[in-house]
Amino acid sequence: MIRRSKNKNFPGLKRIFIFSYDAFANYDWEAAAKLPNLSKLIEKSSYSQNVISTNPSITYVAHTTMMTGLEPNQHLIGHNKPLQPFQPESLQKWNWYDKEIAGDTLYDLLQKDKKRVASILWPVTAKAKIRYNLPEVHAIGRENQSLKVLLSGSPLYCIEMSRRFGHLRRGIEQPYLDDFTAASAIYTWQKYQPELLLLHQIELDTINHHFGTGGAEVQKSRENMDRRIGQVFQAIKDAGFEDETAFVIIGDHSHLDSHTTIYLNRLLALLGLIEAKKKKPNWRAWFQSTGGGAYLHLPEGEEYLLPLITEVLHNFKNRYKDSINRILNREEMDAFQMIKGPQLFVEGCPGFVFDDTWLGLDTEASFFGPAQGSDHGYLNDLPGYRSNVLFKGPWFKEDFEFGQIDLADFAVTLAYLFDYKLQGSRGRVIEEIFK
Incomplete structure (x- = not known):
């Protein structure tokens, strides 16, 4: 059941753009905060370098908590993949489908309220009731990748994004995949003007897995991510939505060198x-x-x-x-x-x-x-094993660093901004960030 909260403290807020910066860890902050676009945003934002992930700290589990405010024992996504003994890695299914989630998601609440939602490579959204949905799925065996995306998402929207921006992509190779999804998000924001846009950017996580948490490759990835952050925020301003948009950047988990x-x-x-x-x-x-x-x-x-x-x-x-x-x-x-x-x-x-x-x-x-490289999937209470979050908009304190939160708190706060309440969540509203 949807139960509306009674909060009316955000006059003028009409939209939220969530930029999921996969693996944006606290140890990335110092270097990333010196880059041109993020540095400007930080001056005008509330932020924390002390975000606690889920147990275990893996992408599909974390992103589901971000949307439900529930922990894994409640929303029932406990891994990126279902158990598949003996199955080769290349043939394994993932927990792609929204039907696997127990409980309401933030995008469910907006859809039921006839709000427009767009989702681009957000985990566990395949076949979700999202108006503009380009889901994260991949072909297995003899499956056709394009057909699988069309059957799992919004077909006409997926075709439109592929026709307009498919030239940017080289399969799942980075930085091309994230360039494609960022361009798709910008176009979607300007043309379809959704009340909620979910964008999942994967490059840094991919680079970490291959090269570890330091080095030239990681810094180049941070620079690429900063470029896209700048492009996205400029698009928000160009569309005339800056004063009615909460722009949120969130890291889902940290990494440890392996x-x-x-x-x-x-x-x-x-x-x-x-x-x-x-x-x-x-x-x-x-x-x-x-x-x-x-x-x-x-x-x-x-x-x-x-x-x-x-x-x-x-x-x-x-x-x-x-x-x-x-x-x-x-x-x-x-x-x-x-x-x-x-x-x-x-x-x-x-x-x-x-x-x-x-x-x-x-x-x-x-x-x-x-x-080689680095990995995650540890328990979330390891010392220093944290990620980052940033809230930008007229309703948030500027240049304000706040303390520890977890991903359930993040979800509950997003819902609160939209005047909703996520049922069953133990998370709290992050009151300290509001003006």
Whole structure:
């Protein structure tokens, strides 16, 4: 049910533009804040470098909390992908579809109120009731990418964006993909004038995964992102909407540099719980990586294995010190508001990440391998593991740095700006940013 809040404190506010700056972490702030466009915005904005992500801290989980104000155990998106043992990475489905979300989203509330919403590569919006929807989906196997996008989004709108700006794109290669989506967002804003526009920009996250959190490649990505921020905000002004628009930039999670991969499914294979069979491989337990962590899944009827696996994991942690940081049981996972289903969550120490691979168990060393770049997917309470947010508009204090918030607070505040309330959210309105 929609329940309107009674807040009427934002006269003139008609639109919100949400610029999701994927992986915009607190350690990016100093360098990014020196760039020409973000530096000007900061002077006129309320901002924080202390945003807490979800558990685990991964993109689809975080973006769903941004839209619902709910935690994973409420909105039911606990991973970028559903569990798919033995399935090659290139053939795995993702949690693309809006129907997987439990609870109302901000865009649901606007659509029910007959407001115009536009969404460009925003996670978990495929087949959502969004008027202008270019969803994030990708073809699997013999599927056709263009057809899948058309069937999952707003067909005429997707065709229009492809015809106008498709020349900017080279598949998913960066910086071209984000240039395409930014151009699409600017055109959409000026032509269709939505009350809510959701733009997901991915370049920095992609570069981090490949190169880590520092270096020339990362700085170039920050510069590209700053250029797009400037283009988008200029478009808001050119359309004559600056005084009626809340422009919001949000980072969904941080990153930690990686040096070692842990293969816990090889440990399960050693225990005989994952078996290679020619026609149908069999699993009685499976670790699903989140990057910096991993869920333990046990199929129905195999729950009795939990004490054995728990003991083996703790022995592994004690033997290979400084590799595993924490092993959460189900009760502890509930305290972190993690999705129901998995029986354990294992978190790596900073620098350690997990992979689903289970083949290749030749020696003890097979439990570990090299890792490059950086990753996320850790628990959200690691010291300094934070992202950034910025609110720009006539209703927000200028050059004002506020303190710690989480993504549920972010969602509730967005809804409050639109005079809505997100049912079931434990988040708070960030009152301190308002004039």
